[in-house]
Amino acid sequence: MKKFLSMKNLYLILLLISFSILIYFCIDDNNLITLIENVSMLNIFWLIIACGFMLLNWLIDAIIVKILTNSVYSFKYSIKDAFKVTMVGQFFNAITPFCLASQPMQILTMSQQKIDPGPAFSIVIRKFIIYQTTLVVYLVSTMLFSYSFFADRIPEFMNLAMLGCVSQSFAVLLIAFFTVKKKLTLRIISWVLNLLNRMNVISNKEEKMESIEKQMNIYVENNRAIGENLNLTLKAFILTCLQFTMMFSISFCIYKAFNNPGFDLIDMISGQAFVMTTAAYTPLPGGSGAMEGSFLTVFKLFFSSENVKPAMLLWRFITYYSCIIFGVFFAMNIKRRKFSITT
Numbered sequence: 001m002k003k004f005l006s007m008k009n010l011y012l013i014l015l016l017i018s019f020s021i022l023i024y025f026c027i028d029d030n031n032l033i034t035l036i037e038n039v040s041m042l043n044i045f046w047l048i049i050a051c052g053f054m055l056l057n058w059l060i061d062a063i064i065v066k067i068l069t070n071s072v073y074s075f076k077y078s079i080k081d082a083f084k085v086t087m088v089g090q091f092f093n094a095i096t097p098f099c100l101a102s103q104p105m106q107i108l109t110m111s112q113q114k115i116d117p118g119p120a121f122s123i124v125i126r127k128f129i130i131y132q133t134t135l136v137v138y139l140v141s142t143m144l145f146s147y148s149f150f151a152d153r154i155p156e157f158m159n160l161a162m163l164g165c166v167s168q169s170f171a172v173l174l175i176a177f178f179t180v181k182k183k184l185t186l187r188i189i190s191w192v193l194n195l196l197n198r199m200n201v202i203s204n205k206e207e208k209m210e211s212i213e214k215q216m217n218i219y220v221e222n223n224r225a226i227g228e229n230l231n232l233t234l235k236a237f238i239l240t241c242l243q244f245t246m247m248f249s250i251s252f253c254i255y256k257a258f259n260n261p262g263f264d265l266i267d268m269i270s271g272q273a274f275v276m277t278t279a280a281y282t283p284l285p286g287g288s289g290a291m292e293g294s295f296l297t298v299f300k301l302f303f304s305s306e307n308v309k310p311a312m313l314l315w316r317f318i319t320y321y322s323c324i325i326f327g328v329f330f331a332m333n334i335k336r337r338k339f340s341i342t343t
Contacts, residue, residue: 043257050253053246060243062086068123091327097283134240139165146270164277248272271298286320
């Protein structure tokens with residue numbers, strides 16, 4: 001039983017549940033058949049734009065990895081290697097809950113590209129901090145532009161979106177707290193480990209505390225480095241904003257592919273941001289279930305009732321399943337090995 005409930009098997013079960021949700025939406029109301037029947041009626045130009053935006057999203061991500069790596073290492077890091085790191089991250093983002101395996105596997109990939117694990121960890125952490133901070137700025141901006149539009153039409157959903165925005169903001173504040181109040185943070189962590197040790201939940205608390213302190217040192221050092229290198233930070237921030245815009249514009253491209261009139265780009269970008277925020281904490285790979293449900297809730301305001309479900313399937317294939325289909329070719333070449341992160 002213990003072997004069956006191992007982490008690897010748990011991930012597999014959750015992934016199977018995610019694919020089951022896809023199958024459900026495909027057969028429910030014959031959505032997949034409806035989509036296939038309407039392919040000839042779709043505007044191919046806008047579908048190409050949607051796929052192009054997804055490809056550009058990956059490429060921009062790789063450029064950010066390249067820029068951050070070149071800021072740490074003196075040798076020239078190629079866009080080809082950076083793209084592999086990106087696609088490995090995309091694949092493990094898609095197949096593990098809360099994207100848990102994404103960053104460790106990116107570090108492993110970089111270590112196999114002759115980048116030491118310590119600097120690789122630093123690069124991935126810097127990218128995460130910039131990504132999280134940019135996301136909060138983007139979410140707050142979309143709230144300012146489009147909150148009233150959606151709140152008047154789907155108030156219950158927007159309460160969840162607001163909660164998601166607050167939680168994302170709290171994560172950024174926590175990052176800042178770790179940096180400014182490092183000693184206090186370590187004391188709190190030490191107190192929690194002592195409590196867990198007394199409850200026999202964990203053992204070797206000194207060893208765990210030492211490991212946490214090492215990682216905290218790297219974390220704080222990188223956070224401060226971001227603040228000191230404003231030119232690099234601004235460049236990564238702008239690229240990440242562009243990356244979000246590409247991703248969030250795909251639903252608009254699909255809207256136009258279904259030959260819909262109007263030009264609600266800002267509201268659709270905002271709606272897509274709210275979908276992502278609301279579904280971010282679903283404990284299934286790719287936010288399965290919550291992503292589809294949130295999309296249907298938001299985009300029924302734009303699509304007709306007969307097109308909204310086929311549009312959702314098309315959106316999920318482009319933005320989620322493409323990461324699995326293309327990412328697996330990069331992830332399958334990773335050789336597992338043990339490595340340690342040192343300061």
